[in-house]
Amino acid sequence: MTVRIRDFRDEDADDLYRITQAAIQRIGAQAYDAEQTAAWAAGHMNVQRFRERAASGAVILVAVCKDDRPRAYTLLEPDGHLDQLYTHPGWTGQGLALRLLAAAEDLAKKWQIRLLYTEASELAHPVFLRAGYELKHRRDFTIEGPSGPVPIYNYAMEKHVG
Template sequence: MAAIWTIGVGSYSEEQVAAWAAFHTEPARFRARALAGALILVAVDDRDRSVAHAVLEPEGHLDQLYCHPDHSRRGLADRLLAAAEQHARERGVVRLYTEASELARPAFERAGYAVTHRRDFTIAYRNRRVPIHNYAMEKSLR
């Protein structure tokens, strides 16, 4: 993912970025998540190419808020989060939650999410465990 490789190095080490990016390379994961009931929100450019996306699971978990670096700082993340929230409200979801990277955290904070705690964990990469972190965040829809 271009966002991870391009912007991620500002907040994470090169090894962390490589491990994180390797974790998100399978298109089949999107199909499986959609079949499991997740809503996949996609923003496209004027040539109908995907430039940003987010995944909203039925119980309110928001995952994979990504925006291509060439299209960042244009409000796409804010619009995806607003669309996800509207969809969740229409379905009676009372709480949205996520695990936000350093990159995505500001967009979630602008949308009214609060950090509940920092999550330190590891990702398997090249026969080792690479330490990385993100932030558990949530927003009440009541």
């Protein structure tokens, strides 16, 4: 399987939305309950959001195969925050997330960012650990769900680069 990492294009927005929803609902459901995954997915319901984030200075790196269709992506903000890392459920275990994290690290070094940081889900945090991120602490908080506030958690993680 030949995979390459490229920058986001406007026409990727629909695919990235589908990847996000599939990952949350199918992969996220392995660690979070139905109410938590519904609330999490509801926070990612806007296709236009990808274009807006790219226009605001964030870089979205996309893992694609021969057909140039996105299979996974990450979003790196100019301050070193990795806001999202999602892989389509049919493509997990292929090393795409690690390749994206390496590409984000290369970009951070180019931008002279010394610290990458993220809030990783229960299922994503092992990938970040394999990529050399340090687990700082578990974050317990609430997000707004269809029926009101829903308790959920993730992990604050960081990696010194450059």
